[in-house]
Amino acid sequence: MARWILHMDMDAFFAAVEQLDHPMLRGQPVVVGGLGPRGVVATASYEARAFGVHSAMPIAKARMLCPHAAFVPPRFARYEQVAGQVWAILASYSPLVEPLSLDEAFVDLTGTERLHGPAEETAHGLHRRIRAETGLACSVGLAGNKLLAKLASEAAKPGGIHVVHEQDVEGFLSPLPVGRLWGIGPHTAKVLAERGVHTGGDLRDVDASLLCSWFGPRGGAHLWRLARGLDDSPVVPAREAKSISQEVTYPEDLFQEEVIAGEVRQLAVALAARLVEERLLATTVRVKIRWADFTTRTRQVQLPEPTDHPVLIADEAVALLDRGGLHAESGVRLLGVGLAGLVPATFRPEHLFAPSALTDALREVLSRHGPERLTLGFPGGDRRPS
DNA sequence: TCTGGGGTCCTAGGACCC
DNA sequence: TCTGGGGTCCTAGGACCC
Incomplete structure (x- = not known):
């Protein structure tokens, strides 16, 4: 229909x-x-x-x-x-x-x-x-x-x-610059332009096999359908989030390792608070660091069990910083922490932190004061971005 | 004028197992 | 003796969206 x-x-x-x-x-x-x-x-x-x-x-x-x-x-x-x-x-x-x-x-x-x-x-x-x-x-x-x-x-x-x-449909798409099509960003638009493809009409004229040789089988097939206005994806209400993250670009670069670790802990604790609020557990912890020259690195690790424990998550995040040489070789302009592998807190493994006193305390603080008031006593952890 | 913050999805390569 | 190929999980990076 x-x-x-x-x-x-x-x-x-x-x-x-x-x-x-x-x-x-x-x-x-x-x-x-x-x-x-x-x-x-x-x-x-x-x-x-x-x-x-x-x-x-x-x-x-x-x-x-x-x-x-x-x-x-x-x-x-x-x-x-x-x-x-x-x-x-x-x-x-x-x-x-x-x-x-x-x-x-x-x-x-x-x-x-x-x-x-x-x-x-x-x-x-x-x-x-x-x-x-x-x-x-x-x-x-x-x-x-x-x-x-x-x-x-x-x-x-x-x-x-x-x-x-x-x-x-054809008349609508033909004159559009390819960069306006949903899913074609600056990178793909540039690659297409280098091959003489500038408009929706140009894209429609390119063979499927040629598109696949440029962008791989999936990418090519996607562009082929895009050029024809084909899309059978359903309207899906209320998707569950697959990951949550928080990152900060600092007004001035950070240099001191204790300060950097303190900021990462702060971000980790804020995310743990969100987990508790939304009654979720996470199995993957990620950190992101961007240096003054804008080079960006990410590191991630799988936890043995899903958790919402703020200290555990903060410790993992800081450990990830230390791993893989994510040290302050120059100034640090951005730090981020992310959590993925989210599952409902009802899946909490019983043998681990049986609904921990800490989680209960956290939930209590959150319900009374909201996440803004939350700071745990880490060294340097009370420094907030200004 | 140097470039935010929150996400999703895809790819490629390596480990590991059969 | 040292070689195959598929499947899956994990990590890192990147494109893209608003």
Whole structure:
């Protein structure tokens, strides 16, 4: 059966929420991002984009391009609250809603016609309701699969609705630069450009066998389908997280090994707290280090048993730093800790730390004070990034 | 103007086992 | 005597997304 998939993308979401909450900012260039010396732009309002400011740009450059913009730090708790309103609206049209991030989601409208009318009318109604109930603009794409719906919402920006019918697919994809296709990033776009492939139409003209010789059997097959707008992946609500991580870029490079170890412990404990909060255990511990010259290394280890024990996790993370020569050969600009192999805490191996007193204490502290207040007594562990 | 933080998925190579 | 090939698990790195 033919499907109708809708993709909803909030326009300049973080910046739009700031303009909603602070009327003074409406109609003005707004840049949301980390304000430190190494911050980057998370979202720029359309007024700021007119000056060339865009996501992932260093804040320092944004300040040069648009010095009179309002530069504001992100308020994620507030954005989550607004996103919750939006999800509720989407959920009223279909049980199959798949959030991709805080500000965009797929909705499977297949088979909802009897309840809500034709998909195209539903798209208009949903678009209107989001505007009316949140005060924020969104863009909506509607097509026969996720890939095309996503590209359609891109084409609808800002604030519009774009429908791609089956007979229009080729005409829709042909003129698009390949880098705009979902899944083709800067690297793949460059490789394609070197071979004379610049647009969706160019890509469609390349033989499957040639694509496979360039990108391997899987990569080639994926690009071949991409060029034809083929995608049968389902809309999957509420995926379980497979890993969690926390990393910090420091305003100034770190040099002292005790300080570095202390920071890694701090990150590890914060993650252990998240495990406890979400009642999960982890079996893999990872550390990440990035030196001043931006070279980046990761090390990981499997634990013999899944755990949420903060001291155990912190010890493993620090041990990983020591292994494989991850020492401060020059300044360290970023440290990260990650946990994977997540399983529900109900799988806790009984013979190990039988629901430990520490975990109970941690849960107690978290429920009373939240994770911000959590610091264990490690040497140097009370230093927090400023 | 040096380049965030949170994720997912894929690949390649080595260890290990049969 | 020193050689095969498949399967699986693990690690490190990288592409990509928002």
